[in-house]
Amino acid sequence: MVEMNKILDINPVDLLVTVEAGVITESVSKAVEHLNLFFPPDPGSMKSSTIGGNIAENAGGLRGLKYGVTKDYVNSIEIVLPTGEIVNMGSNTVKAVTGYNFVDLICGSEGTLGVITKATLGLLPIPADRASILSFFKDMTDAAKTVIDIVAQGVITATLEIVDKVTINAIEDFLKIGLDRTVGAMLLIEVDGQKGATEIEADIVLKVCKSNNALSVRKAKNSQERDKLWEARRAALSSLSRIKPSTILEDATVQRSRIVELVEAVDGIAQKYNIMIGTFGHAGDGNLHPTILTDLRIPEEAEKTEKAIEEIFKATIALGGTLSGEHGIGITKAQYLKLELSKPVYDLMEKVKNAFDPNNILNPGKMKCVWNS
Template identity: 50%
Template sequence: MLNPDAAARLRAIVGERNFRDDKEALVAHSYDGTPMLQSLPDGVIYPASTEEVSAIMKVLSEYRIPLVTRGSGTNLCGGTVPALGGVVMVMHRMNRILEVDLENLTATVQPGIITAEFIAHVESLGLFYPPDPSSMRISTIGGNIAECSGGLRGLKYGTTKDYVIGLEAVLADGRILRTGGKLMKDVAGYDLTKLLVGSEGTLAIVTEATLKLIPPPKTKKTMLAMYKDIYGAARTVSSIIEGRIIPATLEILDNPTIRVVSDFAKLGLPEDMAAILIIEQDGDPEAVERDIARITEICMKERADRIEVAASREEAERLLTARRSAFTALARLRPTTILEDATVPRSKIADMVLRINEIARKHGVTIATFGHAGDGNLHPTATTDARDKEEIHRVELAFEEIFEAAIELGGTITGEHGVGVVKAPYLEWKVGEAGMAVMKGIKTAFDPHHLLNPGKVFAKETRKRVVLQHG
């Protein structure tokens, strides 16, 4: 329970209605998009301005009360679960688009704006904000910044980090920090803007962001290519890139995913295929035509069994459905769905998919894999049942080996979902002892009493690395 004096002061800052500690509010903010994680906060607060956030942090820091900032809580790493209790700060009231600057091609927004609403507004002005995480109809820009969200357009356009050029953020002690600006270049001191993006709410509370916008592509074309041999699909990915073509989207579905998706979305996909690639190119019409023609040639050369190029936007949408429904289709198979995002250099995708399948077999668990092939960012997804402790244990062992395999192949434990609680025990595998030491130092420099999102990123203990058994 929250210290009553602190609670009274918090109420005075935001008003009676915007601080809650009733059971309903606490339970509603005890979990997020991550399965099997729940922890009750002691209070929930809804600030309306940077000044309120600053005043709140002064109180919390005086009483040493932990704070978890959240938007819609769609993250998949336990990033917004109040692991150590304290106050959950919900940013939904700070949801305004403050400005779209057409001369500088920037937008300034509050963190609580829903990503898809922001994108729609920007597109209505004839501009383009590329980061498009799958959660974008629910998730907020603030959440996207916290996790450095990616999406289907990441290969060509990059991720959230590439579009955040200025931030206003409140430090743990209530001081207000301003970084960057409407500036395409700024090297005045360390790059705090990029450091805060992806810092998972552990360094500061973002209260305003200046985002870079770009001109939209003039047209877009979508195609599917299906392979009986997964290496054919993987070679296609490499050949496209080696052929100096960077598609807007280059996604892969493996065989377990194809079978589930085909059944779910009634797409009639051939279930004997080892992999399907979903490819989209955008840009000027001539360039798009040329690229799609060359990609088709590459697919044929790599022995694709079937190639479909969408003739219309509607047909393109139908092809994209295969990818977009992957998670939903998998989620209805069993009570619990665990979606991970181990990432490898793009040349290692086939190796990684096969390694995942082998690991799943070894532990007797079901893992389907889909994801951003062009980025090497795969989503091995386990369908399981949280109530079956023994099975969950095997799933955990499998993911442990998957992270290990990703690192062995020159990859990382997370490409776009973040570390949170879930991957904290594995972080040292990627960044090493020196990396952990430096990151802990940065954390302490921003937040000396470790009040901001405690229990995330840094685990009490690093898992022992498993020994992989191949073959």
């Protein structure tokens, strides 16, 4: 698939780009930059991930709160069905309600229904202005409350990222950019839009941070400082992964209003099992990445980790959330599907799979759960 890497058509009038499935995500935005356009979904792996993979995974990214995820930008696709037919699904019109919405079904189907070969994707104009804000808090609870309040004040930020103390220290160990190691949490916020509008929104964000007991809050003075802040955020996972040999990145997601409870639940689980968890993530989307740092080569550690993961999932579901916001179910999370899906819904999934792939030749075992209880 990686050899199918051509950008086939750029249509700036309709804000569309048509690509082969092996095109690297970042190169889509690069190809349309000169037209002042961009492709919003920006997963952390955008330098090496392919569009086909992003669609199959329904990949997210840092800008989900304002710009949504991959499925929000897929107009139409060409797929090869496991029964051999090459079909087109979806429409390149702004609206389309003709038949079932198969494109949304394929998005996030993890390669179980068909092989994506081509896609026509939506683009947006690059925002005229951006402002980044950095704020420190004494604990994750204050930071999470701030997240809820910012949106409640009517500001839909482009990004609204939370980073906990373990992760702040890991980033600082790696990058040495002068982050305050004593604080309990940090928020990294970006607003974008028309000049003037971003200033008004940034002011609201500053006020909300202060009213939630922020230890400090400031706007990035220039683009270099802004780039440095985002470099720090992008380095979160990799910095954590340097601490221990095994890094288990989870993807628990709740409604934004429940984020404080999720943060506290994860903290409780870390203490209960005496394991190291670094948490960061897209707090504005209610999507956290609690990251367990361990050494799976040690059997006791592996066992503790497995139990902790299951508890994180159960806590997430109890809060009305979902097992995975953007990373998918695959094989490792498949056994937990029954925590979230009802039996009739899971059965329906199996029927859909069977309708597309009667011979079960595409990714057998993915999203497949043994339902014996």
